[in-house]
Structure formats: C-alpha cells, structure tokens
Amino acid sequence: MFRADAIKAGIARMVMSRELFGKELYPAACYLVGGLLVDTGIAHLRKDLVSFLKGKPFEAIVNTHAHEDHMGANALLQQVFKVPIYAHREALPIISRPALLKLLPYQKLYFGLPAPAHADPIPEVLEAGGHRFRVHPAPGHSPDHVLLHEEEHGWLFCGDAFIAGQDRVFRGSYDLAEILGTLRRILALAPEIMFTGMGAVLRRPAARVRGKIAQYEEAAERAADLFRSGFGEKEISRKLFPGDGMVRFVTTGDFTALKLVRAFLRYKEMGTVTPPALPERIL
Template sequence: MFRADTPVGGVVRMVMSRELFGKELYPAACYLVGGLLVDTGIAHLRKNLVSYLMDKPFEAIVNTHAHEDHMGANALLQKIFKAPIYAHREALPVIARPGLLKLLPYQKYYFGLPAPAHAEPIAEVLEAGGNRFRVHLASGHSPDHVLLHEEERGWLFCGDAFIPGQDRVFRGSYDLAEILGTLRRILDLAPEVMFTGMGAVLKRPGAKVRGKISQYEEAAERAAELFRTGLGEKEISRKLFPGDRMVRIVTTGDFTALKLVHAFLRYKGIGTISPPAVPEGMS
C-alpha cells in the first residue's frame, strides 16, 4: 500500500506498508520537504515511490537511520535522480552493505532488503531547497539516528525517535536511557510540528512527548518494584504486558514484552535477570 498527501505547509507525506490478513502493519513514512527527501521507505514499494516522485525533482536524500524501512529506495532513487544521500557516519557502512542488517524473515516479508547505495556523512547543518535543517543526534532507537530541525518553521523530522502509543514490546538493541535522553532533547527543541517515521504528523507535540516519557518512567518503576518483591523478568512481563504471543511469533522473538521489562530493569540499575532473594516472611 502506498499513499501520499500534504498534511502541513506543503510537506508531502508518503506512507508505505504491507498488509497481513487485511490489516496494515508496520507503516513507514518518508517526507518531501522542498528539495529534501527524508527517508526512502521500504524496498518492496520502491517503484511506487520513484513513480510518484518522477515529476517532483529534489536535490538530496537523508536517511534518519540505517534501518530497512527507512532506506529501501535509496539505490533506485540515487540511480534515477543522481541525488546525494546523507546520514550519520555510523549509518554509512550499513547503507553501503545492507546485508549487515541480517534481516529476519518478518523483516524481509514486510520491508525487503535495500540495495546498496552510497551515502555521505551528514553535516551539523543541511541546506536544501530553500530550507535549513539543524541536525541533532537522536540515539536510543539506533545509535546512528538523527533528527532534522527546520528551526524557522519549527518543523522536526524525527524518524523513529518518537513512536506514538504505549510500548508493550521492545527490541533488544534499543537503549531506554538513550531513548529518554532523545525524547527530552525533542522537548528542548520545542517543535511546532513533528513528522514521525510511521507517518503520524503531530502539531505541538510537547504533551505527547512528555506523556511518552512518563509512560516509560512509570512502567520502569513498576517493573522494578515487582522485581524487588521477588518476581523474575518473565513473571513481570506476563503481569505488566500480557498478550505479546502473536508479536513474538511474527517477529520470531525480535520484539517481546520480556525485552521491554529487561530494558526497564537495566534502566533502573538492576543488571541481573534473576530475582533478588525474597526476605523472610514475604514468600
């Protein structure tokens, strides 16, 4: 599925996704803002994106990070439009050799493996199509993640640094402390409009970002409290986030509630997967 619209100020939003049992899953968005294309979506729908952009010339591409759902059309777009691709320095080897991602079956099905492309390190300030973007590091979701802030208009292109909704599963590679640091950085930037990697466009997103921070902090404290009573991580995950079986099966264990609980406990400074000894009288 490919759809495009213009939600705010002439910014074109293009959302790509695959379906399972008639349900749209794992949408990936890219945005055309002036002469800059932010992310390139999924490889399976790269031809749809190229066809849509044929009469919309642009001068540069930025990958917010080197995940398969954000760089899927890199190679084809670069071949046709001759546009340079910019990304964080740590993303460059993966963009050049996408096989380094070692995609799981569900990732290959939903997104596909991007073809190799050439990217260059992004500067602290990027100018394209009459817009000026300040680039900020946004680690946590991945160490090579960046934010693009168009300060004059208050636009923030945040990739997957902010994912709407309440997390009930997590990936082992995510770093919760870094994610929270990035969310607080977004608050400091105080964007007027935030364009997310899954397609949500949020006006004055401060309240939603603060809510996300609170969700994480409160759930982490709850997980730590349960751990101190003697529950192990599996028991905590079943108590706090039941019903992750389908996600576990579809992603072959890439996303699980257990990994979310582990991230909470690590964030709270509890570095063991075994429950503490239960004091006498508490069993």
C-alpha cells in the same frame, strides 16, 4: 500500499506498508520537504516512490537511521535521480552493505532488503530544498539516528525517535536511557510540528512527548518494584505486559515483553542483580 498526500504547503507525506488479511502492517513514512526527501521507505514499494517523485523538485535524501524501513528505496532513487544521500556516520556502512542488517524473515516479508547505495556523512547544518535543517543526534532506537530541525518553521522530522502509543514489547538493541535522553532533547527543541517515521504528524507535540517519557518512567518503576519484591524478569513481563505471544511468534522473538522489562531494569540499574527469594506465602 502506497499513499501520498500534501500535509502542508511544500511538504508531501508518503506512507508505505504491506497488508496482511486487509490489515496495514508497520507503516513507514517519508516526507518531501521542498527538494529534500526524508527517508525512503520500504524496498517492496520503491518503484511507487520513484513514480511519485518524477517531475518534482528533488535534490537530496536524508536517512534518519539505517533501518530497512527507512532506506528501502535509496539505491533506485540514487540511480534514477542522481541525488546524494546523507546519514549519520555510523549508518554509512549499513547503507553501503544492507546485508549487515541480517534481516529476519518477518522483516524481509514486510519491508524487503534494501539494495546497496552510497551515502555521505550528514553535516551539522544541511541546506536543501530551500530550507535549513539543523541536525541533532537522537540515539536510543538506533545509535545512528538523527533529528532534522527546520528552525524557521518549527518543523522536526524525528524518524522513529518518537513512536506513538504505549510500548508493550521491545527489541534487545533499543537503549531506554538513550531513548529518554532523545525525547528530552525533542522537548528542548520545542517543535511546533513533528513529523514521525510512521506517518503521524503532531502539532505542538510537547504534551505527547512528556506523556511518553512519563509512561516509560512509571513502567520502569513498576518493574523495579516487582523485581525488588522478588519477582523474576519473566514473571514481571507476564504481569505488566501479558499477551505478547503473537508478536513474539511473528517476529521470531525479535520483539518481546521480556526485552522491554529487561530494558526497564537496565535503566534502573538492576539488570545484573539477582532478585531476592520470594516469600513462601507467594511461592
């Protein structure tokens, strides 16, 4: 599925996803801001994105991070439009050799494998499309993640640094402490409008971001309390986040509740501690 709409004067949103049994799976959004394209979506729908961009002012691409659902059309766009691609320095090897991602079967099914492209390191300030973007590091979801802040209008393009909803599963590569640091950085930037990597456009997002931080902090404390009481990681995951079986199955264990609990315990600096024995009355 490919859909495009104008969400503000001078900004177009393109949302790309596959469907299974009529249900949209893991949407990935890109945004055309003047002549700057923020992210390039999924490889399976790269031709739809090229068709949409033909005839439009288009001068550069930024990848917020080097995940397969944010750089899928890089190579074809670069071939057709001869535009530069900018990304965090740590993203460059992956953009040039996407096989380094070592995608699992579900990722290949949903998103496809991007083709190799050339990218340059993104500067601290990027001027493109008639706008001036200040670039901020945003690690946590991935170490190569960046935010693009258009200060004049208060626009923030945040990629996957903010994902709405309450997390019930996690990837082992996610770093909760850095995610929280990035969320606090977003609060400090005080954007008027935030454009997310899954297509949600949030006006005055501060309350949503504070709510996300509180969710993480509260859930981490609950997990730590259970750990101190003698519960193991698996028991904690079943208590706090039951019903992750389908996600575990579909992603072949890439996303699980257990990994979320481990992230909480690492964040609380309890990840290497052996829990005390459970009281006999609980055994």
